[in-house]
Amino acid sequence: MQLSSDTEKMILETARKEFETKGYNGTRMQSIADAAGISKASLHYYFRSKDNLFEKIFNDALDEYVPLISTWADDQLNWEEKIKRFTHDLVHFIKQGKMLFIIREVNRDPSILEERIKRAKAQNKFVTYFDSVQAEGKIRKIDTRHLYVLLNSICCFPAINQQMLQKALRLSPKQYDELMQSYAEVAADFFIHAIKKMK
Amino acid sequence: MQLSSDTEKMILETARKEFETKGYNGTRMQSIADAAGISKASLHYYFRSKDNLFEKIFNDALDEYVPLISTWADDQLNWEEKIKRFTHDLVHFIKQGKMLFIIREVNRDPSILEERIKRAKAQNKFVTYFDSVQAEGKIRKIDTRHLYVLLNSICCFPAINQQMLQKALRLSPKQYDELMQSYAEVAADFFIHAIKKMK
DNA sequence: AATTGGTTTGACCATTTGGTCAAATGCAAA
DNA sequence: TTTGCATTTGACCAAATGGTCAAACCAATT
Structure with missing residues (x-):
């Protein structure tokens, strides 16, 4: 089992802030990607879905x-x-x-x-x-x-x-x-x- | 100034339940209309917008x-x-x-x-x-x-x-x-x- | 019956949104 | 240099969503 990469951790940290402040329904995958400085496609590469x-x-x-x-x-x-x-x-x-x-x-x-x-x-x-x-x-x-x-x-x-x-x-x-x-x-x-x- | 109609009150009551349980972001105009038994267009007739x-x-x-x-x-x-x-x-x-x-x-x-x-x-x-x-x-x-x-x-x-x-x-x-x-x-x-x- | 004015709606529109994919990029091993 | 593999992305898609509108409906008035 591989340890989660730095990118993965960085995404989690970014997404956490988004979800905590805006909630599940108020959070957009695009805005997480933007805040993390990656493309939405990359975001989906690391985490298959929003859920x-x-x-x-x-x-x-x-x-x-x-x-x-x-x-x-x-x-x-x-x-x-x-x-x-x-x-x-x-x-x-x-x-x-x-x-x-x-x-x-x-x-x-x-x-x-x-x-x-x-x-x-x-x-x-x-x-x-x-x-x-x-x-x-x-x-x-x-x-x-x-x-x-x-x-x-x-x-x-x-x-x-x-x-x-x-x-x-x-x-x-x-x-x-x-x-x-x-x-x-x-x-x-x-x-x-x-x-x-x-x- | 006209008093709010029965329909209007009924919509407000229905919408209140939706908003209170699901929140602004989780609530759909369509589901309010459905729960109120009217069309989405009627809903917009009484209340111009979701906001x-x-x-x-x-x-x-x-x-x-x-x-x-x-x-x-x-x-x-x-x-x-x-x-x-x-x-x-x-x-x-x-x-x-x-x-x-x-x-x-x-x-x-x-x-x-x-x-x-x-x-x-x-x-x-x-x-x-x-x-x-x-x-x-x-x-x-x-x-x-x-x-x-x-x-x-x-x-x-x-x-x-x-x-x-x-x-x-x-x-x-x-x-x-x-x-x-x-x-x-x-x-x-x-x-x-x-x-x-x-x- | 015809007119009027408020009410109701199906069909439609533009935008947003989660998600996909083939192609491109980078990078380490051979 | 070439091969192979993980990573990255622009372009794209289908569904969902807030909102609009012309036409239909309906009850009261003339």
């Missing part, structure tokens, strides 16, 4: 995302520290615009997740872990599935909805970015404060 | 959304009750899939918000209101702009990212829906708990 090219890019995005949200039991941090790490990592990942890309395309065609689902473990690791934290009486009573939703929400939404939040807060893109500098930390504290048992 | 039709539908969506998030000072509820009302209303609105629609299209073409921005008030009402709540010492110290982002996140994200959250939690669509029945209330409590000053 084929898109699939590779979408799967790469998932490969980055999934490990990020699946890691909960494999270190020695306490639950607060785990939350802080998770929040930090996810907020950073989301910043690149990959999350809106994933959500948009999954909604366009939910079947693109099917293959992944088969491979997935039977249990959600966050839920498993926080059920045990809850059993130890360290956090207050709350459905841990709700918790999972809440945690993902506060991490992902600010970047996904940047355009509107920014405008609602009357901030320039730069100002919004500055506000977001401290967001990951604030969000983690917010989350911990919301569920921690007070003495 | 024209889309603009009306997008603005209707914003007209529903904006008042929802702008109401903070005009009643006698205390801040916890206001949060509960807001969370309930927004979660319900989002459920219809309108929010992903808005986000998707704003990201496709940020300029579609420009007209609205000019009309907008200089101050964000949530921030103004919660700054005063904070000044009264009722909530703990936190940047109220972060609070605004956090509150919108927990209200909007669960419906926007339903597909993935549902799969991550290993739930069927029906089960996810059941989980979401109680979500608005849980989210409001979560939010209040996170910022309320403890005695």
Whole structure:
């Protein structure tokens, strides 16, 4: 098996930007070729079809995302520290615009997740872990599935909805970015404060 | 000025569903016409162009959304009750899939918000209101702009990212829906708990 | 019945778009 | 230099798509 050539990598990188910003339906093979400085025929030489090219890019995005949200039991941090790490990592990942890309395309065609689902473990690791934290009486009573939703929400939404939040807060893109500098930390504290048992 | 005819309303309703589920780029004038049971030519008779039709539908969506998030000072509820009302209303609105629609299209073409921005008030009402709540010492110290982002996140994200959250939690669509029945209330409590000053 | 004006549509058009292919190009091995 | 193989591309194609238009349709008025 041959390693993917430089040209191939360059095309993937170019196409990724196009797909992430314009979505599958808004992206043209011609504009990918133009951006990559090659002919459309060459583009088809490396990746037979638009679907084929898109699939590779979408799967790469998932490969980055999934490990990020699946890691909960494999270190020695306490639950607060785990939350802080998770929040930090996810907020950073989301910043690149990959999350809106994933959500948009999954909604366009939910079947693109099917293959992944088969491979997935039977249990959600966050839920498993926080059920045990809850059993130890360290956090207050709350459905841990709700918790999972809440945690993902506060991490992902600010970047996904940047355009509107920014405008609602009357901030320039730069100002919004500055506000977001401290967001990951604030969000983690917010989350911990919301569920921690007070003495 | 004539009131819009029944046909016109019916087309708008049909087109709304198409645009909301498939997005601007994924929607075909022909499929709107088919779904409405009329010819493509008739569709163009009522709405000159795809852009024209889309603009009306997008603005209707914003007209529903904006008042929802702008109401903070005009009643006698205390801040916890206001949060509960807001969370309930927004979660319900989002459920219809309108929010992903808005986000998707704003990201496709940020300029579609420009007209609205000019009309907008200089101050964000949530921030103004919660700054005063904070000044009264009722909530703990936190940047109220972060609070605004956090509150919108927990209200909007669960419906926007339903597909993935549902799969991550290993739930069927029906089960996810059941989980979401109680979500608005849980989210409001979560939010209040996170910022309320403890005695 | 004839006229009028809004409504509806089949047929058609120009452009866009994903995809193909034979020919050309470059390049390393023989 | 020649052979062979991967790479690159201009030209081309078929289907899809937004949009147009003259003709047909239909209900109300004269």
